[in-house]
Amino acid sequence: MVINLQKTKFSGSQKIFDFLSPKIPDGNFLAFNSHELKIFRKGSQNVVLTAQHRTSSINLQKTRRKFKMKKRGQLKIQQMAFMLVAVFLFFVLAGLFYLTFVYKDIVDSRNKAFENQAAMMAKIVADYPEFSCGKEKESEYCIDTDKVIIFNYTRYKGFFPPTYIKIVKLYPESSTEKVCNLGNYPEDCNVYNVYNTGKSSTASASNFVALCRWGTNDAIGRVERKCDLGKIVIGYEVKNA
């Protein structure tokens, strides 16, 4: 037998025991949980009320308050939900923190790789056939400015890894920077903008190099290689973490 207290109507001061006692068969027990009152048979394994419980009267108002425990249970669930949200947010924040470090490490590695590549390019660009002067195994670190001045970098767009390649004539010295073109080459300029991808460069690597071209040696009246001292500058992109 189960009596649902939520559905049962009581008068204001009625004692629950008084209300229930006629309904409980002799020798059986009364038990309740937060939802309902149950009457169990003798010898039941479920919660069994003691004789004291059976004989004492329960104030209906107090009993009703017990059933308000459902609301307290809801509060506990809310507490737990808040706790779970807090734990979840903690993990999310910890994850974001970790990812920031990982991302920074990846960006650093990427910048390092680009820096190494630029440094390497600064050393070897003079050996690329597009810029190199002289024959195989000869004329190391020599750039043929006759090739550089006619180098069509739009044809080679995206071919070389750096963002730009620039060659600066260091000696003979010049007080002003003049970009070389077919009009002022070779005597009246000192900067060759060899290659430019248009990407922003925030760092560069450089190396000294010989800048040679075919020219007439007035002293002997013969055509020979004329060389100056220059610097090759390789630009690369640095990303911020």
Added chain:
Amino acid sequence: MNKKALEFSFSWIFATIIGAAIISLAVYAAIQIAKTNTGAEETKLSKELTVLFEPLETKTASGLASAVKLTQEVRIKSSCEIGGENEFGKQKFQLMAKAGITKKWSGQGGNASINHKYIFLNKTADGKKFYFFTKPFNMPFKVANLVYLTSDKYCFVIPAGSQFEFVRKEMGDFQSELDNIKVVTSQAECENGMIKACFGVSGSCNIAVTGDRDKGIVKKNGKDMNYVTESFMYGAIFSDYDTYTCNVERLMKRLRAETTMYVREAQLLSGRCGSIPISSLINFGNNIPKNFESGNAAAGALMVSLAASLEDQNQAVECGLW
């Protein structure tokens, strides 16, 4: 009604479900982070691999051989793109390591692409030790240093006195570095598990090379790969058909671009000193084939003869272009 049943309040059920969800999410996130880390590491290694190729362009690196021994087995996956009309194409590399309990190739890493290098290798190369050597491709001026990369063991069968004696000599020079290549005179001397490459000799070979130093055919996996110059011969031996044909087309594009550059340089120098006649350079440029596939084999031979003529002219003029 089962009176012995356990009573599970809603809060317990709720906590169990949400707890399980949180643990599942945490485990999933941990796996994903581990995968991302592996991927990042592999991408980094792929990029470093392309940076390692950088110094191989130097004049001193021409005709150089070396071996790289790694601490664990890796797989290099590569692909090649010819690119559009005004592009030089590129090669992409992806490095993989064995990961997880199953020790399968992870493949989490990204590709690192390289536009200005020509690496001849198989699409998939596995191993702990990788061997590479370089050779310049001159036609007649230097176009690029070609890099040959492999982890396989080869047995080069070159009969005594054959027109491929130069291979024996070159591989002999690299013997201390390239211990994966054994040069023998008969097939019986090859060890089991080695890839047999037969030069000018028929038999049950994995690779058959016919022709000579300047031109010929490399037959591999049922496909014919025509070559001009020994640089391409090695390229055909050490790479698969797709990589070989792609790199050949990329190199021909570069050769055309360099020829155009020399035409412009010859025009620039014409007022200062004597250099190669521009018409010879233009004629050479017009006879550069797209590739050396069967229909273009004769064009390849013509290009070689024109290149030899250009070289003679360049030697004779006052201002040599290369």
